[in-house]
Amino acid sequence: MLFAKLTSAHIEEISKIVDSASYTVNQEELEKYGKDETEDLLFLPEIVVKPTNTDQISLLLKYCNEHHIPVTPRGGGTGLSGAALPIYGGLLLSMEKFNNILSIDTENLQATVEPGVITEVFMNAVEEKGLFYPVDPSSKGSCFIGGNVAHGSGGPRVVKYGTIREYILNLEVVLPNGDIIWTGANTLKYASGYNLTQLLIGSEGTLGIVTKIVTKLIPKPQQNVLMLGSFLSNEAACAAVSAIFRAGVTPSALEFMERRGVEWVIEFDDIKFDLKPEIEAFLMIEIDGNDLDEIFKNCEVINSVLEQNGCTEVLFADTAQQKEDIWRMRRTMAESVKSNSIYKEEDTVVPRAALPKLINGIKQIGIKYGFESVCYGHAGDGNLHINIIKGGMSDEDWNEKLKFGIVEIFELTVALGGTISGEHGIGYVQKDYMSIKYSPIHIQLMKGIKSIFDPNGILNPGKIF
Amino acid sequence: MLFAKLTSAHIEEISKIVDSASYTVNQEELEKYGKDETEDLLFLPEIVVKPTNTDQISLLLKYCNEHHIPVTPRGGGTGLSGAALPIYGGLLLSMEKFNNILSIDTENLQATVEPGVITEVFMNAVEEKGLFYPVDPSSKGSCFIGGNVAHGSGGPRVVKYGTIREYILNLEVVLPNGDIIWTGANTLKYASGYNLTQLLIGSEGTLGIVTKIVTKLIPKPQQNVLMLGSFLSNEAACAAVSAIFRAGVTPSALEFMERRGVEWVIEFDDIKFDLKPEIEAFLMIEIDGNDLDEIFKNCEVINSVLEQNGCTEVLFADTAQQKEDIWRMRRTMAESVKSNSIYKEEDTVVPRAALPKLINGIKQIGIKYGFESVCYGHAGDGNLHINIIKGGMSDEDWNEKLKFGIVEIFELTVALGGTISGEHGIGYVQKDYMSIKYSPIHIQLMKGIKSIFDPNGILNPGKIF
Structure with a gap:
């Protein structure tokens, strides 16, 4: 791919689009934006721009498209596939100033939010209204909801509530040529031509820059119970997973943890946990709902399934603190x-x-x-x-x-x-493995779609394909 | 659009691909396949072909693509937007012989099904295994699941369970040039490049022919209660709808019926129903779950919301017969x-x-x-x-x-x-209204996607755009 290297003339033009506090070419800043949470990779951008509104992004993309300057969008920088790394340099488009929750509509159970809002901040704001946005990746405390859209994110609650795909109704998107569209409608159903909303979700910033997000919200379940089952082998724990669903219960989280992960959490995070020597694996199971009686009935079903599937001990987390400790064990495991x-x-x-x-x-x-x-x-x-x-x-x-x-x-x-x-997405580090999953025909279709949205290939180049 | 008219040479070549019982040029048959449930429209195909396997479809499309013969796929013919009408003549591809349920996997809660299976047949087969496939359009007794995929179908249970989008994991698709791909994986999550599964859903047979469908299944809720609320005005009934969700309850169906519709059902379908003179509108509300106590609690919440929102009477359908009568009223309303x-x-x-x-x-x-x-x-x-x-x-x-x-x-x-x-989709009858919803840029993106999949434009031409 042939991209322009940034000249001082380019930088001058870019500086006219945003205010002086919204771009930088400072080396330290370039380094900060040159990495994410993917291994120890570093790729320096040539300029970091932090626009504050959609019109600025439109002007930036139009300019970069005309001058063949690569643009790499970045959310919270918590990605694990290197999708936010500016591997061809160019302009790093940080969405951090798009951090407003524009509305939480309690009449329609919808919210409109900017992509730079931290996922957990959004979840908490929604919960304050008695509602629920269940898409909570492990990095929820620092990832952006825009990054979640870009990756089609999941998290522990997918098992009951589905991925982010099921909560995104409509997206405002800036196309590489600067055009602005809304991909869909603010409706729970949509059968009006190709579903560009769903196409944009998971496209890792390669088709357009998302500038507004309309999400579905649901009533917040009022109660939950957390169980932790211990197993003598990984295989036994994994086998119990599908048995739980076959028993007719859908937990709101069902997480697997290998012993070695728990050991490292205990070491790294100073969590108190009595790790028995014979235990090799754990299942962490959350059941939520509004009625404690029904939740307990489901717990009994699960308990009996676990017993029949080689579980040696089941711990019920009753208090908020116990629940928090177990969740923390799971959430800090990656870091540990x-x-x-x-x-x-x-x-x-x-x-x-x-x-x-x-x-x-x-x-x-x-x-x-x-x-x-x-x-x-x-x-x-x-x-x-x-x-x-x-x-x-x-x-x-x-x-x-x-x-x-x-x-x-x-x-x-x-x-x-x-x-x-x-x-986690394909991003930079998994793209060499795409041919294991996809035929050349399939990859050609994806590349064709890319060429329709981004004929000059300026948006997040070197990702996915 | 310039398409070839079918010659006897074309028909001879097509006849070599399928057996003699699987195609027809008989006028009566052509007429039968020239209409669907959309108004009184009729467009005659030049040949009707009913292939029995994916390879035949691959050969048919390859041939038609090379010879610029339009191909219009057809499911159960229950469409309401004319998407299955062969408006340019050519080959009508009936999927009716793709009517096998290939597997119901009770370990993974998935099924693999051919597109010509009638939706209700599939639902019943799934329920026999104690599982649930909740996507039930009103035409479930005669529509095909392949048509449901093509339209991104809904039905009454979307309100709790989501549209067909949330149940389709993977699709086998024949592309217009005869290539065969699987769009995704048989998994509940998927962040591996552009989501072609979601792009194909709702594309109304314009991008490829779906030949196998992998669906998610869920545990079957064991209980349900049906309520029918009467209102003095349409507006009051409609206003009560959002109030129910705001009260924290998610019904498994929430249907609106105008008085005039009920009158015509009574007349047409010989349903016994005491229609009071002052009543202008109804809400039909189903609440499902596994625990009758919790369901009744939710019914009480709904009952109180209805009372506060101008509902003059609430009927609880207790018996299977009562439930069936009310559902039938709603389901036969369109026909009536x-x-x-x-x-x-x-x-x-x-x-x-x-x-x-x-x-x-x-x-x-x-x-x-x-x-x-x-x-x-x-x-x-x-x-x-x-x-x-x-x-x-x-x-x-x-x-x-x-x-x-x-x-x-x-x-x-x-x-x-x-x-x-x-x-219902855009199909033939709504395409003139697309510009009300979409900018030219947006429509151009859709057409661009179409051109990537179907550069000769042979697949279901004259639909959507």
Whole structure:
């Protein structure tokens, strides 16, 4: 791809579009915006721009499109696939000043929000109105809702409430040529031509810049109970997952944690937890609703399923503090594991009954290639995050051999009916694996769609394909 | 658009692809496949082909693509926007022989089904396994699930369970050049490049032919209660709709019926119902779940909301027969109304709190243009079906003046944050109204996507745009 390098003339033109506090070429700032949460990657942008309104973005894109300057949009910078890294330099478009909740409409159970609002801030604002926005990625405290849209984000509650796809009604989007459209309507149904809203969700900032988001909200469930089941093997824990659904219960969260992850959380996060020596895996199960009696009935069903599936102990978290501790264990696991070693994270997803085969296969592949892995994730969705740990692996093996192991993991995932990312996206680090999942015809269709929206290829180049 | 007219040479080549019982050029058959449930429209295809497997469809499309023969896919023929009408003649591709349920996977709560399976047949097969596929359009007894995918179908249970979009995991699709792809993966999450599954849903057979469908299934709710609330005005009934959700309850169906619709059902369908003279509108409210106590608690909440919102009487349907009678009233309303007069049906959808303004506006526009309308629909989703009745309107007014009234209805709908079709699609009869909702830029994007999938424009030409 041939892009223009930024000249002082370019910078001068860009500076006319935004005010002086809304762009920078300071080296320290460029470095800050040159990385996200993906491994230890760094790609410097040539300028960081922080626009404050849609018209500015329209002018910026129009200018960059005409001058072939790559534009990389960035949300909270919490991405795990490098989708926000400006790998061709150019303009880094930080959405951090789009941080207003424009309305929470309690008549229609909808909200209109800017993409730079932190997900948890939005969730809390909604809850203050007695409503619920259930899409809570583990990074909810720092990720932006715009980034969630870009990745089609999930989180623990997908298992009952669905991904962000089911909550986004309409998007205001700036196209690469500066045109502004609304993708859909503020309605719960939409059968009026191709669904551009759904196409934009998960497109990782490669088709347009989202500037407003209309979400669906739902009534907030009033009660929940949290259970933690202990298992003697990963496989037993994974096998219990699909048994729970077969018993007719849909938990509001169903998370898997491997022993090694729990050990590292205890070490890193100073969480008090009595980790018995024989326990290899945990399932964390939340059941929510408005009626405690019904929730307890569901707990009993789950309890009996767990017992029949090799669970040795079930802990019921009754108090808010107990619940918070267990949730924190799960939420800080990624950080804890990663603080210990150089790592790579994969985001496999399979039909949930295939989880035992997946986790067994991962461990076998690890033995073959000499890597350790720590797995955890949204087991209720069949979504397993695999943290591959460098540990004692040689630099040569890590840099050369490991990728063949990852290929084998993805081949297994796809063979089990799954795909190579459930919620982290393809971005920069997974794009080499796309051919494991997709035929050339399929990838050609995606590239064709890209060319319709962005004929000059300026928007987030080098991602997905 | 320039398409080839079918010659005997074409027919001979097509006949080599399928067996002799799977195609016809018989005039009576051509007429049968030249209409659907949309008004009284008729467009004759030149040949009707009923393939039995994906490879045949691949060969048929490849041949038609090379010879510029238009191909119009057809499901159950129950469409209300004329999307299955072969308006340029050519090959009518009936999917009726794709009528196998390939698997119901009770481990993963998924099913794989061919597109020619009747929706209700599929629902019943799923229920026999104790599971639930909640997408039940009113035409469920005769529509095909493939048609439902093509239109992004809804039905009464969308209000709690979502549209078909939330249940389709993966699609096998034949592209116009004969290539075959799977659009996604058999997983509950998917963040692996552009979501072609979601793009195909609602694309009305213009991008590819769906040949296999993988659906999500959920546990079947064990209990439900049905309530029927009577109101003195349409507006009062519509205003009560959003009040129910604001009270924190999500019904599994929330349907609006205008008095005139009920009158015609009573006349047409011989349903016994004590229709009080002062009653102008009804809300039919179903609450489902597994726990009758919790359901009754929700009924009490709803009952109190209804009382506060001008509901004069609430009927609780206790027995299966009572429930069936009320559902039948709603389900046969379309047919009853339409059996009385020439009609046009519009499928407006707005944010639900805007329903009172929408229904008032429709009646005002009707007075202005001299038409009567009968409205009913999925009020919980803000989705109102408007049946415009010719009645005493002159042919000239019907053919010339009415369309300006429809334009006003759609302008109102869009001004209220809505769109011109909630679940019936654009097809042939609504395409002239697309510019009310969409800017030229937006339509150009849709046409661009079409050109990527179908550069020769052979698939269902003359629809949507």
